[in-house]
Every structure is written in structure tokens, then in C-alpha cells.
Amino acid sequence: xxxxxxxxxxxxxxxxxxxxxxxxxxxxxxxxxxxxxxxxxxxxxxxxxxxxxxxxxxxxxxxxxxxxxxxxxxxxxxxxxxxxxxxxxxxxxxxxxxxxxxxxxxxxxxxxxxxxxxxxxxxxxxxxxxxxxxxxxxxxxxxxxxxxxxxxxxxxxxxxxxxxxxxxxxxxxxxxxxxxxxxxxxxxxxxxxxxxxxxxxxxxxxxxxxxxxxxxxxxxxxxxxxxxxxxxxxxxxxxxxxxxxxxxxxxxxxxxxxxxxxxxxxxxxxxxxxxxxxxxxxxxxxxxxxxxxxxxxxxxxxxxxxxxxxxxxxxxxxxxxxxxxxxxxxx
Numbered sequence: 036x037x038x039x040x041x042x043x044x045x046x047x048x049x050x051x052x053x054x055x056x057x058x059x060x061x062x063x064x065x066x067x068x069x070x071x072x073x074x075x076x077x078x079x080x081x082x083x084x085x086x087x088x089x090x091x092x093x094x095x096x097x098x099x100x101x102x103x104x105x106x107x108x109x110x111x112x113x114x115x116x117x118x119x120x121x122x123x124x125x126x127x128x129x130x131x132x133x134x135x136x137x138x139x140x141x142x143x144x145x146x147x148x149x150x151x152x153x154x155x156x157x158x159x160x161x162x163x164x165x166x167x168x169x170x171x172x173x174x175x176x177x178x179x180x181x182x183x184x185x186x187x188x189x190x191x192x193x194x195x196x197x198x199x200x201x202x203x204x205x206x207x208x209x210x211x212x213x214x215x216x217x218x219x220x221x222x223x224x225x226x227x228x229x230x231x232x233x234x235x236x237x238x239x240x241x242x243x244x245x246x247x248x249x250x251x252x253x254x255x256x257x258x259x260x261x262x263x264x265x266x267x268x269x270x271x272x273x274x275x276x277x278x279x280x281x282x283x284x285x286x287x288x289x290x291x292x293x294x295x296x297x298x299x300x301x302x303x304x305x306x307x308x309x310x311x312x313x314x315x316x317x318x319x320x321x322x323x324x325x326x327x328x329x330x331x332x333x334x335x336x337x338x339x340x341x342x343x344x345x346x347x348x349x350x351x352x353x354x355x356x357x358x359x360x361x362x363x364x365x366x
Contacts (some may be wrong), residue, residue: 038260039253042225047088050081051252052217056208060085064092069155071178071187073163073202075194076210078315079251082190085210086159094153101156103145108162110138111170112307139173146181155184163189164196164312164350175200192312195345212250219245221252222259229263236262279305283319284327290358291365299358303351313350317341320357336360 044050047057047064056074063069074082090098109117114134118124118141127141142158150156160166166174178187178201189205191197222241226233240262248255282301290298305311305319317340324333340357344350 037257038225038229039256042256044081044084044088047085047092050085050088051221052213053081053085053210056085056210059206059208060089061092064089067093067154069093069157069186071205072189073194073197073205073207074188074190074210075192075207077192077212077249077251079248079253079255080210080212081252082210083161086157086188086190090157093157097151097153100151101153102159103156104159104161105142106162107160107170108165110134111165111167135167135169135173138170139177142174142177146177146185150184155186157186157188159188159190161190162312163191164193166197168198171198171201175204178204192314193345193350196350213252214250215242215245218248218250218252218255222255225256225259226263229260233263279311279319280322283316284323286358287320287323287327287361290362293362295358295362298362299355302354302358306350306354313344313353314341316350316354317344317357320361324361330364332364333361336364 047061050057074085076082086102086104090102094101111134115128115130115137118128118134118137119130124137124141127137127144129137129140132140146158148156160174174187175198178185187205189197189201194202194207219241222244223238226236226241236259241259244255244258244262247258282305286298286301288298289295289301302316302320305316306313311319317337321337324330324337336357340353340360343356344353
């Protein structure tokens with residue numbers, strides 16, 4: 036069993052390092068007065084589990100019946116095939132309609148369902164930055180029409196991708212990267228629970244895992260599990276080398292050799308097949324370029340790409356532009 040699931044917070048008080056946000060959610064649950072929300076912040080900072088724990092506090096035993104979660108990244112990357120195969124949507128899917136028409140129909144159907152023993156229910160949109168502008172415009176209208184019986188919650192790592200008509204209707208709550216002082220004690224607690232008395236991973240090794248996680252508690256726990264189960268705590272580079280990092284390295288190599296289209300396809304696959312955001316792809320590229328090339332001009336190109344990524348809506352376009360920029364430095 037993955038430790039990120041085994042040690043997943045069960046209540047709001049179990050969530051670490053997000054005290055300001057949790058005070059708001061606890062107050063909302065206690066009063067029963069909930070606005071539309073946008074939860075923003077990097078991966079692994081507690082956005083999804085906070086919604087789950089909040090719903091449990093708000094609805095008690097009926098939280099699952101009153102909470103509907105839409106994985107928007109899956110819907111808009113896999114398209115109609117995903118809707119047709121997923122049992123939650125298959126009975127609503129209409130083959131002769133477009134993806135966006137199906138999406139609108141499904142959201143309206145779920146929004147029309149009466150809440151169970153409550154005044155309103157929660158409609159949650161994970162990875163809301165994956166929503167197209169047309170989909171967001173449709174959601175804006177549905178929010179207006181169903182505000183009496185539904186509360187909309189959006190989670191995203193890129194809030195600039197959400198259109199102003201939606202953000203203006205939502206209270207923003209920011210989940211910051213977790214501090215070193217928050218992650219390290221938690222890793223020590225897990226180490227003692229899983230391998231009491233072990234000397235395989237020292238406190239210094241755990242400290243390296245914390246730095247490698249960059250404030251992502253989920254990643255830190257995964258690194259600890261991989262290290263303890265393989266007995267290779269000292270080889271951090273081998274442990275932290277992920278499949279996405281390997282694909283990124285191959286993409287950069289392809290771009291360098293002149294295969295711009297092939298390299299761009301590999302980078303796009305990180306968003307389509309692995310669910311990475313555009314910002315995550317930039318982070319992977321930055322790591323590869325710093326390790327293998329470390330060229331100041333490439334750093335400037337990355338900085339420009341990061342600025343555009345946070346001020347534009349089409350992440351695929353920006354990743355393609357970055358690939359072109361990288362290629363220019365290798366010509």
C-alpha cells in the first residue's frame with residue numbers, strides 16, 4: 036500500500052502546514068455558510084484532501100452523496116472516450132454530441148439533483164486549469180442558475196487560467212508549499228511507524244528528501260517509502276529520478292538533435308498522459324537543462340516561458356514555444 040494513502044489525513048486537523056486556510060474551512064463547516072471557492076497552490080499541499088475533510092465536517096454521514104468531484108484534466112485530455120467509459124458519466128453520454136455539449140449536459144444533470152438532508156451540495160472541479168474557456172463560460176452560467184442548491188469548488192495549480200467571471204464569484208484560498216519544519220517531523224514519524232529503530236535512513240537523509248520535495252509533502256513521503264523499501268537512502272538521485280524526468284530528458288535530447296516536433300510531442304505527453312500542468316513541465320525542463328547543459332541563455336528562455344505560462348490560457352502553446360526557444364540555442 037502506498038504510504039501517501041495510508042497516512043492521508045482523515046480530518047481537517049490532520050492536514051499539515053495550512054493553518055490559515057483550514058481556519059476558513061472549519062468556520063464554513065461549523066456555520067453551514069459556504070461560498071464558491073477556488074483552492075490554489077502547488078501539487079502535494081493538501082487541496083484535494085482538504086475538500087474531502089471539509090465535506091465530511093459539513094455533511095457528516097451524507098458527505099459522499101452531497102459531493103461530486105469532476106476530474107477535468109481527464110475529461111478534456113481524453114475527451115469523449117473518457118465520458119463514454121466512466122461509469123459516472125456513461126449513462127449521460129450522448130455519442131452524437133460534441134465533448135463540450137456532453138460536458139454541459141453532465142454538469143447540468145448533476146447540478147439539478149437535490150441535496151440530501153442539506154441546503155446545498157458541492158460540485159468540485161479538480162485541475163480546473165484544464166477547463167477550456169467555453170467550458171468555463173458554461174460553468175459561469177450554471178453557477179448563476181443553481182447558486183441556491185450548489186456550491187462550486189475549483190482546485191488548480193494555475194489560477195490565471197480561470198476566467199475572471201468565475202474568479203470574481205469565488206473566494207480564493209491559497210495552499211502554500213509546506214515548510215521544511217513541517218515536513219521533516221512528519222517523515223520522522225512515518226519512519227518510526229514503518230521501520231522502528233531503523234538506521235537505514237538517517238535524519239540527514241530525511242533532510243535531503245525534504246529539500247528534494249520542494250514543499251510537496253506527497254512527494255516527500257513517496258521518496259521516503261522508495262528509500263526504505265529499496266534500502267538505498269543514500270542514492271537520492273536514483274530514488275528521485277522519475278519517469279517524467281526521463282521523458283523530459285529524452286524530449287530535450289530530441290530538440291537538441293533537430294527533432295523539434297518529436298521533442299514537443301514528448302513534452303505534451305507529460306500533460307496528456309501524466310497529468311502534469313504546464314508549470315510542472317517547466318520545472319522538469321529546468322531540472323534537465325540545469326543538470327545537463329547549465330547555459331545562461333537557456334535560463335533566460337525558461338524565465339520568459341514561465342512568465343508567459345502564468346499570463347496565458349493555452350499551456351500547450353507555451354510549451355511548444357519554449358521547445359522552439361530551446362532549439363534556437365542549440366542551432
